Amino acid sequence: MRTSADAPLISHRDDEFDDESRSDLGDTEDVSTEWPAGRPGLFMWLLTLSAGISGLLFGYDTGVISATLVSIGTSLSDRTLNSLDKSVITSCTSLFALIASPISSVLADHFGRKPVILLSDLLFVFGALVQSCSYKVWGMVLGRSIVGAAVGAASFVTPLYIAELAPPAHRGRLVTMNSMSVTLGQVVAYVIGWIFAEHGDPATGWRWMVGLGALPAALQCIFLLFMPETPRWLVKVGKSMDAQRVIGKTIGTDVNTHLIISVVKGIERELREEQGNAALASNGVKSGSSWLRGWNELLKVPKNRRALIIACFLQGLQQFCGFNSLMYFSATIFTMLGFSIPTLTSLTVAATNFAFTVLALFLVDRIGRRRILLYSIPFMVAGLFMSAFGFTLVKLPNSSAPTPAITDVDPPTSSQNAAVVILISIMLYVSSYAIGLGNVPWMQSELFPLSVRSLGSGVSTAMNWLANFIIGLTFLPLMDLLTPSVTFGLYGLICVVGWFGVWKIYPETAGLSLEEVTGLLEHGWGVE
Template structure:
């Protein structure tokens, strides 16, 4: 296993010598001999690409965060009655369900039409879904709007990290993909801030409509920006457009003599990988095979051992990210803090979103230095501590026994025991912040680096299936969280999430290798003869 603390420069120089790439002394003074990209900071062009694509993360975060404030502000605006627990669960979980359906479909589209068109399609769905939500006057209409947004999130959450990873320099790929995750957390913060503003100062009957409708603005902005952004070089080579790929790579690393040689090396490496993985079938002929090529992709993903191992690891990380219970806080944090008796639950929820954002910024600087594997092994135990401390705090909470249409969790804490319950509520808030902080450092961003594990010929398909796993687990959490809180009590619910994290930590320790500092082509070799740990 590669040590993430080693300097990528030495690592890439050793790899290049093994690959037989010339490394003359004069050249090493000017540029690193990495066959992928020169070492050093990403250029302005790469940062512009990342920021443009990262708007998808902003939309993703906004639409997952906005539902928390919407559910406590919507009142009787839909169907002329208060929302029941079932209404809330369906409105929340339908987004995950359609994201689950959209992820594998978008992976096929990304293979045939490119990464960029799928991002543009998701933007159009974001705009349409936001407008449908804002104009809804029934629960069914709101479910329809959330479902359209779910399809957009499913496509964007899969293709945006893939788009960035295929353009990023190896030494900074983790940081640039984490920028997308940072955009997600920023979107959640923005959603909570706007939700608090409308809840405290806006018209309760219309404020939530503006809240969901504003999601159309960044989608339209990204759609305009991406019209000027390129397709990824790896997809262009796969599609038989090597000349276009060379032109884009030149924009990222320069056009001097040494850089031109590096461009040739990058393209040759991609072409060599394609020939090796596809049985010496040329990229153009493979793309014209239609359904036969698609079926061959499935066969290679599921039957080739290293691809199957990559799929297991990617699905494990994506599933654990959701089954840890994090998005139950994003969807229902305002509901939870209402139960706990906080006077302004949307403002309290903002502290959770701000913690997530702050520690994602910290992860931005640590992920390539510490490494993916180690940052997970270090952070998940603190997630467990936060969850079990929350479970302990909830054991002191006395819920009102009154039944309503919303179920017992629609009420607040029992006034007769307000003293101990208020102390327990503070403990729960602190423990949730511990959980969120440790989640943001590791599990919140590492799973989105899934494209590092897959060879180019199955990268889109494998990443799509892993993302679908994320949304399947997200759907399960969104649909079952409130019923579990009712049925098992909050103490057992949070304790169960902690047990899942313990199992996930052990599995990561056994099978997840380190990929920090490696090129995409090098990282896929780790699983050639085992798990690479």
């Protein structure tokens, strides 16, 4: 199969098309869906950066909770937070993200990608204000839940929005920019957390941490006024002429009109084929039950079902490897290890994550999605097993003490060398995660055909947040019950299993158009 980087463009006519001929190009004509191999234009980069504000908010709101948990003190319900309080405050974000993801996929299909981005921005603003004004634990849980709904919508729709706009040869890089925005948001969260924890008012500093999340959301609401809808959604709702105009802007080069029309016609052809598959898969479902017909097509068409299995597998692996437990509880872990400024130590981890996500930006389209996972996951395993070994050298609290919970006691007297080993191993784990598993699962939308792309992406994003919820709720109890060494070793074993899963069922998709990618799964897993 040819990719957009090596296939010639097919020219049909040299003259300009009028409106009627553009929207009624014969189906029998040999049209090309190839895109030019040049770099994305300035307009495409600006769109990616504007959409990436959602990723920044995603990262900020998941990262800021780490510093917040160690800064709240007795500000909520006039008492110190216990392990259950911290787990619920953290995991409720993932729970509501889980609920919001499939709902937002339905909204994105009916109203477009842009309105869902706007909805997530409004929820980000409201959730930030509720958190900053909370004086009870339940108020903080409510605010984190609202932010969770915003994160669930944004984490689903932003990669989808970018993927449907991006030229195939650069789609991986542009979607990775959203992941880079997420990691940048985490870095900003840790910097602000460190500033307020070390130099701010202990009683109000954490309120500023969570409240500042409203500002980028308000800024993106303004940018949305100038951002177009995606051409594939426009084609889906019968607005092919609008789709041509958007594609013309995003290509960013002087191309003949026939090229733009051929790309749109390729999308239309793929949509007609998928509608035929949907009719075969409906099995008597009433025509008015569009939601049920979508589920039938997603689950009963073999290539769609394979795409869903791959996307859910990658999203689940991204969370069950334990990464976000570090994002949520890194300050708690480093406090336990005896670091004097745990929020500053957490910042080094977040900075590592950001730096290697930038590196992934240049590698993901060159090396490929499949290979970059197969190369990076073994280093994640090494980092997790080294962490497990390092924790065996740390003198943990006596389990017979009246309050044996790890997170409820003073920092233990631990070997400084052991703490350094754990920090280095965590940074190895985070860097390899950032290069591969932190980015590739969010390219899920390229696996699905247009007719089920929104629904499939929403379901797989829900899988991500289900796993995130489980990790956020169980990490501290597992640390208390099984010891940190066993907990990190368990995450390492999950990564080993995940590597074999990637090797077995995940095909290479780099450089292919969205329409070509779906063909890989037509008669199997597409793994050579």
